[in-house]
Amino acid sequence: MKTICVYPTKAQFIIGEEIKIKVELNNAVEAGSTLICNIYRLQESLFKIEKTVLKGDKEIVFSFNLNIRERYMTGYGVKVEVQRLDGNYDAYYTAFDVVDSWTRAPRYGFISDFFDSDMNDE
Incomplete structure (x- = not known):
């Protein structure tokens, strides 16, 4: 199945820590397509980062720092946003927190879907 997964590398980052948003392409996006990562605080668009998918890319990571x-x-x-070469457009959504201490908003949870590519994750 050709699916795209978008998620932060952590649900919660400490103020000043580099934030990373991972996009797993899983052969669902052809080389030359454009990925645009938009960051929002409430309804306010803060900034966006664009990257072009290269041949052989299995994942794209958007890394940035926020001035909190x-x-x-x-x-x-x-x-x-995934802007495909044929003019089609897809959008995927996720979220993350930035805190001064994890104790402000403790996180817990589990992953409910696994793929063969996840077997070596730590």
């Missing part, structure tokens, strides 16, 4: 004005914690939305 808030003291304690803020949630951010992510929209990754």
